[in-house]
Structure formats: C-alpha cells, structure tokens
Amino acid sequence: MPLAPCANPRMASRILLTILLALTLSGCPPKPIGPAGPDGRPLTWPEMNIEQRKALMKSEVVPRAGAIFKEWRPERYAKVDCTLCHGVGDYTGNYHMPTDHLPRLSGELLLGPERAKYPDTTRLKLNRLVPEMAATLGVSQFSLITRRGFGCYSCHLGPQGPMFGHT
Numbered sequence: 001m002p003l004a005p006c007a008n009p010r011m012a013s014r015i016l017l018t019i020l021l022a023l024t025l026s027g028c029p030p031k032p033i034g035p036a037g038p039d040g041r042p043l044t045w046p047e048m049n050i051e052q053r054k055a056l057m058k059s060e061v062v063p064r065a066g067a068i069f070k071e072w073r074p075e076r077y078a079k080v081d082c083t084l085c086h087g088v089g090d091y092t093g094n095y096h097m098p099t100d101h102l103p104r105l106s107g108e109l110l111l112g113p114e115r116a117k118y119p120d121t122t123r124l125k126l127n128r129l130v131p132e133m134a135a136t137l138g139v140s141q142f143s144l145i146t147r148r149g150f151g152c153y154s155c156h157l158g159p160q161g162p163m164f165g166h167t
C-alpha cells in the first residue's frame with residue numbers, strides 16, 4: 001500500500017524513515033499523572049504547580065524511590081525523606097533540580113567513568129531508579145539520540161553545571 005498517493009516506493013520508504021525519525025526524536029509527550037486541572041483533565045508533571053509537585057513527591061516519589069534505595073542498602077537508607085535528593089533545599093524551600101547536594105558526575109554520555117568507579121550505583125540507577133522516576137513523573141526517559149529526557153542529570157550536575165537540557 002502506497003503511503004502517499006503519488007509516492008514511488010523509494011519516496012515512500014523515505015517518508016517512512018522521516019516519520020520514524022521524528023517519532024524517535026520527539027519522545028513521548030508527558031502523561032497525565034497529577035490532580036485534575038481547571039478543565040477536569042489530570043495534569044502532567046510540567047503543568048503542575050509547586051504545591052502539586054510537592055504532594056506528588058510525598059505520595060509517590062519518596063515511597064517508590066525510597067524502596068529502591070532501601071532494598072539496595074537497607075542500613076544506609078533506612079529513613080528516606082526529601083533531603084535524600086534535595087538536601088538543605090528541603091529546609092530552605094529550594095527544590096530546584098539538578099542540585100549541588102548530590103555528587104557531580106563526569107558528563108560522559110555513556111557514563112564510562114561512573115560505570116568503572118561506581119558499577120553498583122550506576123547499574124541500580126540505570127535499571128531501576130531512572131525508569132521508576134520517569135514513570136512516576138510520567139515523562140520520557142533520557143534518550144542517547146536526543147540527549148533529552150529524565151536521567152542521571154535530572155538529579156546530578158555535570159563538571160561545569162547542569163547538562164543535557166537541564167538548567
């Protein structure tokens with residue numbers, strides 16, 4: 001079946017390729033995960049205000065991310081609260097991420113230095129924390145192609161500051 005009325009097969013495959021590329025590059029739009037907005041439709045993470053974000057952090061992020069840390073190192077992460085990720089931001093009210101409270105990462109796209117020096121935490125984060133956080137917030141995971149999305153640098157800074165589209 002031709003994709004477009006006037007397309008020859010070569011054209012058609014080029015169109016298909018363009019569509020596929022556009023889909024990969026744009027990622028998925030944020031999913032509704034919050035309370036209902038003014039029009040009754042549940043809000044996405046980017047649409048939520050600070051109070052709504054705090055509430056989601058408390059009801060979903062702390063338990064779900066906390067469980068992952070606790071299972072990994074039960075003694076060290078016996079008590080997980082907002083300060084685990086936000087540090088003193090939890091007292092000053094500055095919840096901006098990524099934050100200097102966490103160790104800075106190398107900035108290497110493929111995480112070579114992190115995999116070499118911290119294999120356990122890197123594996124845990126890649127396989128469990130990043131997917132869980134992205135699903136909780138209803139946003140796309142970091143993509144190596146677009147270099148955008150929820151990933152290590154949603155929490156951690158790079159050597160010179162925020163990276164991969166974070167501010």
Ligand code: HEC
Pocket residue numbers: 050053054057058061062065066081082083084085086095096097150154155
């Ligand atoms: C496991 C790590 C983690 C924990 C624990 C955590 N947060 Fe967050 N928080 C994040 C990340 C990551 C973001 C940024 C998400 C994004 O937009 O990419 C964020 C964003 C926020 C924001 C939005 C900030 C802004 O500028 O829009 C608020 C508010 C917030 N957190 C409050 C809290 C509160 C309150 C708690 C405790 C109840 C908490 N967080 C616990 C990781 C965490």
Ligand code: HEC
Pocket residue numbers: 065084085102103105111114118121122125126129130133151152153154155156
């Ligand atoms: C939701 C937030 C979040 C995300 C996403 C995240 N981390 Fe972390 N990371 C943390 C927290 C919190 C700590 C510090 C825990 C502590 O204080 O014990 C940490 C600590 C680390 C450390 C230091 C470990 C140590 O033993 O000193 C490394 C290395 C690290 N993360 C790498 C990564 C990599 C690589 C990724 C992506 C694959 C990643 N992190 C994604 C929150 C995050």
